[in-house]
Amino acid sequence: MPKAPQSGTLERGLAVLEHVGMRQEISTNAIATQLGLSRSAVYRIVHTLKELQYLEADHVTGRVRLGARLVELGVQAMSSTDLHKAAPQFLAGLAAHTGETIFLAVPDGDAMVYVAKDRGANAVTLHCQLGTRRPQHASSLGKAWLAALPAGERVDRVTRMRLDRLTPNTIVDRTQLLDDLERTSRRGWAIDNIENEPDVGCVAAPVRDRTGQPVAAMSIAGPAGRVLLRVDELGPMVADAAATLSRRLGHMPQ
Template sequence: MTERSTSAPGTLSRGLAIIEYVAAHGEVSMQQLADGLDLSRSATYRIVGQLREHGFVTERADGTGVRLGVAAVRVGLQALAQTDLFAIAPPQLRRLVHDTAETAFLAVMDNDEMVYVLQEIGTQAVKMSSKLGSRAPIHCTGLGKAYLSALAEPERREIVSRLELIHYTPTTLTTPQALLAEVERSRLRGFAIDDSEREPDVRCLAAPVVGHDRKPVAALSVGGPAARIRAHETSIAGLVRNAARELSRQLGAPDLQEEAR
């Protein structure tokens, strides 16, 4: 972003950019702000001063650091309170169905089980036991493993330690060690796989949806016949990851990809 104008719209744009930069990077110095947003030091000090007057940023007493102020936090929390997962998720599920022709699901965790709360049926849908309102074990579903992958490791291990790892098919993971290893692989690649672990010849790809605190609030998936999903696995996995990332963004989650750059 370049310092193109001293008009009110330009000042507003730069003020919002400063708020977003501080939100993404935490406490930063004036020099970091100026360098990161390609602003002059004088413009940076002037706009930060205006934001400070309105409570959107605050500074250390010695002036060495800028961080978000109470007003920014209050506005953010109010926006999150008005964001309803069940209102924003259906368009993402419909887009997944349009792009894959398979069935898409959204599930939340309840009492160590995944509960299917939203569903969009694809044009190539096949009969699956996963139905709206039904429950499924965490250990043998892509949704469950995706949800676990977004948890901190201690919490992940605690949940896995109390699960009853029932054997459903030859590919079901039935030991804590195997399940934790697969969840970690899911975390690293950005999506989880149900490799016919609950129903023979059904394969699902899933990704976690996280909130502003980076904790999982749900998981979404696309499922269908194993051979058909495998044939398009790379593209479907990308679509699922993108849909989960967009839902997470709308819920106030930081862009973890951007942070990693």
């Protein structure tokens, strides 16, 4: 059973809205039972929310669902929140937790362009300035973005892109790259095992917009001897931060 809401009217009203949103359509009696509230209280809350167009009722079943006013508010919230406005707080938080350099990059052709960064307490100087382009196949940012694409589009992109070798570890075989991207897709985050720049290791995860499409990627970068020893720790951390940023942009995981 969901946690019982606080006693205040506002708290109970918000709890009802969230509960309806999770169930998509539900009867008023079921709301009362599942939230542990009295039926009379829930009926009053639902009536008020319907009057304000935050809820609407099915004319046949009487069950309620989220109303048009909430849709309007959601659109307004998303229109005022784009990637560049929302990202800095997530980069800063990840930098503080990891001590490393955090990058945000967006796709441009077969490359990723660095558009934001933050530095943790232990960060070292890396040769990646804002505006720098890095090939997708040789960077954790690019591989994270590619792995988040639908499988067919991923294959098409890899088939036509140039796979230049930047370091001895760069993956330049298409089959091996696709295998790496498949593992990345299942895992949720990508690894740059000194594939892009000597002595630098990275982990990265995709950032999605409200349609579910990957629009960027976020990475943790630092000395390979430090970052690659912590991939099992840092990978889930960057994946969680990227997923939270994605939700801030309106992405709702299925």
